[in-house]
Amino acid sequence: MKAVTIHSLGQANPLVDVPTPAVPADSVLIKVHATAVNNVDLAWATGKRKKDDTILGLEVSGEVVESNSAVKVGQRVAAFVVGGAYAEFVSVPANRVIPLPETVSYSKGACIPVSYLTAYQSLFWLGQLQDHQTVLIHGGAGGVGSAATQLAKALKDVTVITTSSAAKTQACKENGADYAIDYEHQDFEAEVDQITDHQGVDLIIDFIGASYFQRNLNALHTDGHIVIIGTLGGEIVDQFNLRYIMVKRATVTGSMLMPRSEEYKAKLTTEFAQKTAQLFADGKLDPVVSGAFDLPDALAAQKFMHDKQNVGKIVLKV
Ligand SMILES: NC(=O)c1ccc[n+]([C@@H]2O[C@H](COP(=O)([O-])OP(=O)(O)OC[C@H]3O[C@@H](n4cnc5c(N)ncnc54)[C@H](OP(=O)(O)O)[C@@H]3O)[C@@H](O)[C@H]2O)c1
Structure with missing residues (x-):
């Protein structure tokens, strides 16, 4: 062949x-x-x-x-x-x-197969997304991000917030996102704070990694989950105060499907x-x-x- x-x-x-x-x-x-x-x-x-x-x-x-x-x-x-x-x-x-x-x-x-299985596993098995929660999906216009948006909306009664570059926010909305943050011109932490009335999100699906780690924790609701499935924005977090994880009672997890x-x-x-x-x-x-x-x-x-x-x-x- x-x-x-x-x-x-x-x-x-x-x-x-x-x-x-x-x-x-x-x-x-x-x-x-x-x-x-x-x-x-x-x-x-x-x-x-x-x-x-x-x-x-x-x-x-x-x-x-x-x-x-x-x-x-x-x-x-x-x-x-x-x-x-x-x-x-x-x-x-x-x-x-x-x-x-x-x-x-x-x-x-x-x-x-790859995008939907990864998204399904991240949202429901690792992230334990429940009805009436809010999920932040970074890279919302990509393969995994678009699949995660659709699965979250189709299988749970949840609010979906995506981040993407400016040119792709409309595509995120057309794909079902309730809010599409343009990370090039907006601060996603501040936007999440406003959208969630200072509560933060219950789950973050992240494949940006190091450059978003602190900001993800800041945008997380108490008892929230962060699921890391990629490191497109770097792997090493230089300085990090572990207290943030305790204060938020955060669950930080990750997975590789392969x-x-x-x-x-x-x-x-x-x-x-x-x-x-x-x-x-x-x-x-x-x-x-x-x-x-x-x-x-x-x-x-x-x-x-x-x-x-x-x-x-x-x-x-x-
Ligand atoms: N752990 C696993 O099991 C697993 C399985 C499948 C995929 N993955 C990983 O998941 C990630 C996404 O896969 P995909 O197929 O969805 O890729 P994709 O279609 O290329 O989508 C990723 C999107 O993320 C955005 N992005 C890239 N670098 C960025 C950065 N530094 N900061 C902010 N946004 C950035 C880009 O959109 P913008 O133009 O909006 O920036 C890009 O289109 C990859 O890292 C992949 O390796 C992991």
Whole structure:
């Protein structure tokens, strides 16, 4: 089959021949119709994270063409994989496939696994979001941010506040955010203080990291949760007074989905699929697609993300 690997990405024709994956017991082979770009792909491709010359890509949508499990051949699915998605075929454990409703295109389907699973886990498993609470979602116009906004609004009766650059606040609102703070011209701490009548938010979904850490704690309600899932704005907090955590009785937690156990990923996928299937079918959950590239143009697609041009996800058609 053809695939794009870490080393072939920069070549004039990045499609290289690699063996079609085997299909172990309890697994399926998916003929990939689309995949989507993630920051990890960029980190792998630029060598920021060490990885062998693996096939890039974390998520696919497509059609099951071989099955060693109860999943039927011909079933339309999406799936989260740890590498291997920028390819014509991918093999996935059957308990990790998300059935794709007929109404969801393959392009949109490819945008579901990473962003929505991450957002679902962060909001509900780690962040314990409850009805009538307020959640602050940083990077609200990105893949995870747009998914988190939709999931929070669809599954709970909550107020959603996003942050984004000025050009993307309207997109955040159109995606369902109740308030969209423009972090370039507004101080999100002051805005949250005003929106919440000095109460602060109950949950913060953050992938900016160090540069927001103190301000996040300042914007948090007592007993609130901060879920850290990325460090786009730095990893090291130089000086921090631990007293803030005690005073706020804050729960600061974080997670990386990729290294989680197979059992965890399967449990998350199963619960997510059960809770959201009808919402996707009805269009109440509707992945935001920023643009689509053909697989050989994967490098240009990555540059698009690197330059922060995307609102929502970037699709690669296979
Ligand atoms: N831990 C996990 O399991 C997990 C899983 C999936 C993703 N992630 C991480 O989550 C993050 C978001 O992923 P994504 O797919 O949503 O990426 P994305 O689509 O690129 O969205 C991220 C958005 O954040 C904003 N941003 C970037 N740098 C910023 C900064 N320094 N300060 C403020 N805003 C900034 C940008 O929008 P603006 O133009 O508005 O600034 C950007 O579009 C990445 O770090 C990714 O690695 C973690």
